[in-house]
Amino acid sequence: MEREKSNPSATGGCLCGKVRYEIVGELMPVINCHCSKCRRFHGHVGAYTATRRELLVLTEESGLKWYRSIQDETPDVYRGFCKECGSSLFWDPRGKERISVAAGSIDPPTGLNTERHVWLSQKTDYYTITDDLPCHEERLARADRGKA
Numbered sequence: 001m002e003r004e005k006s007n008p009s010a011t012g013g014c015l016c017g018k019v020r021y022e023i024v025g026e027l028m029p030v031i032n033c034h035c036s037k038c039r040r041f042h043g044h045v046g047a048y049t050a051t052r053r054e055l056l057v058l059t060e061e062s063g064l065k066w067y068r069s070i071q072d073e074t075p076d077v078y079r080g081f082c083k084e085c086g087s088s089l090f091w092d093p094r095g096k097e098r099i100s101v102a103a104g105s106i107d108p109p110t111g112l113n114t115e116r117h118v119w120l121s122q123k124t125d126y127y128t129i130t131d132d133l134p135c136h137e138e139r140l141a142r143a144d145r146g147k148a
């Protein structure tokens with residue numbers, strides 16, 4: 001598809017630089033996922049934006065590795081990370097319209113806001129949610145959302 005090469009709406013990547021990406025187009029508000037899989041993958045809560053998968057362009061992928069996350073409730077999910085530095089980057093439900101991108105991997109300023117919390121039913125006990133954002137026991141009901 002046609003892209004404006006000079007003006008990505010976001011750039012980001014891993015700690016060491018062996019995974020870099022550009023996103024040309026709209027990003028969804030950030031969702032904090034408290035599920036047990038995101039907790040282990042990120043070492044804490046998973047904070048994700050999402051975009052239509054064709055808008056995500058990998059500009060450096062020599063470090064990118066995909067883990068098939070058979071533990072996820074959603075079928076056919078792959079989690080992308082950097083095999084060199086260990087950064088957690090992507091939540092990819094294959095075959096769905098959107099891919100989720102770890103918000104912390106985006107170069108600031110992101111211009112994004114956090115919208116809600118999901119999977120409170122799997123939240124662990126060492127922290128407390130102190131904001132007033134909507135909380136959901138499980139996934140977000142909007143089935144078309146990349147990270148639900």
Ligand SMILES: [Zn+2]
Pocket residue numbers: 014015016017018019063082083084085086087
């Ligand atoms: Zn890296």
Ligand SMILES: [Zn+2]
Pocket residue numbers: 033034035036037038039046119
């Ligand atoms: Zn999760």
